[in-house]
Amino acid sequence: MTLTAASQNLAALCAPAAQHIAIRIVAETGSTNADLLAAVAHLDGPTLLWAESQTAGKGRAGRSWHSAAGATLTFSLAWKFALPVQALAGLSLLVGVVVAETLASFGVDARLKWPNDVLKDGDKLAGMLIETAMDKTDRSSIWTVIGIGINLAQASQLSAQIGRPVAQAPELLEQRERVMAALLNRFSIALPAFEQNGFKMFAASWNALDAYAGRAVNILDQRKVLYSGTDMGVDDSGRLLLDTAQGRIAIVAGDVSLRIAEEYREE
Numbered sequence: 001m002t003l004t005a006a007s008q009n010l011a012a013l014c015a016p017a018a019q020h021i022a023i024r025i026v027a028e029t030g031s032t033n034a035d036l037l038a039a040v041a042h043l044d045g046p047t048l049l050w051a052e053s054q055t056a057g058k059g060r061a062g063r064s065w066h067s068a069a070g071a072t073l074t075f076s077l078a079w080k081f082a083l084p085v086q087a088l089a090g091l092s093l094l095v096g097v098v099v100a101e102t103l104a105s106f107g108v109d110a111r112l113k114w115p116n117d118v119l120k121d122g123d124k125l126a127g128m129l130i131e132t133a134m135d136k137t138d139r140s141s142i143w144t145v146i147g148i149g150i151n152l153a154q155a156s157q158l159s160a161q162i163g164r165p166v167a168q169a170p171e172l173l174e175q176r177e178r179v180m181a182a183l184l185n186r187f188s189i190a191l192p193a194f195e196q197n198g199f200k201m202f203a204a205s206w207n208a209l210d211a212y213a214g215r216a217v218n219i220l221d222q223r224k225v226l227y228s229g230t231d232m233g234v235d236d237s238g239r240l241l242l243d244t245a246q247g248r249i250a251i252v253a254g255d256v257s258l259r260i261a262e263e264y265r266e267e
């Protein structure tokens, strides 16, 4: 099914709580994140921009993110929070929980790698990029653009961009609009709950999905090992707890990698 056809169904598939999300679906764009960031000043409320393909998709750390037509779920959700920017810490972890739990509800064994990669069989299945824009007329609020790319059936180009193998979930190709509706339903509950209570009420859910729970990991910065220890999950503010030879520490930034011989060889 093309996304144009899916758009007819999407609103009807959404639960009442998600009905206030405006839905825009396009065949191709540069970047759904860039489009919504440019548009937030004119948005009336939460808005989904779902693209069949992107020609200039943005990944984290300045990387590109390839989204081939008919092979991904590529979208951004603009959401305004009545919060100061500092209160958004933990949002990306919550988004990971929403994506992984939604995929799990469709039978995909999705797990989380801190802070917010979604893995399947140890490889990256989905990535997210959250960007923010100040509302100039309302300093107590902030717009977020939550960009998500879920890989369903593409491999080589995305893999080259992120520098490691990617996972796929081709079984979801035929039900993309149902998956999208399920995502919107969960977001429409989880994002207001985050606004009210912060990340802490989602910490247990994140920990239940932690791909590296109890395993020996390294925390890297630009491929340099900063810390080594055992992954003990996240705390109520989303920091990764690491049991090291010197005791427990809480990590606020860095890349997590499994401490296995292969990874040392790669690095």
Ligand SMILES: O=C(O)CCCC[C@@H]1SC[C@@H]2NC(=O)N[C@@H]21
Residues within 6 Å of the ligand: 030, 031, 032, 033, 034, 054, 056, 057, 058, 059, 060, 061, 063, 065, 067, 074, 075, 076, 126, 127, 128, 129, 146, 147, 148, 149
């Ligand atoms: O590097 C990552 O892990 C983040 C990838 C985020 C990609 C998504 S695809 C939809 C949205 N639009 C973009 O340009 N990027 C995000």
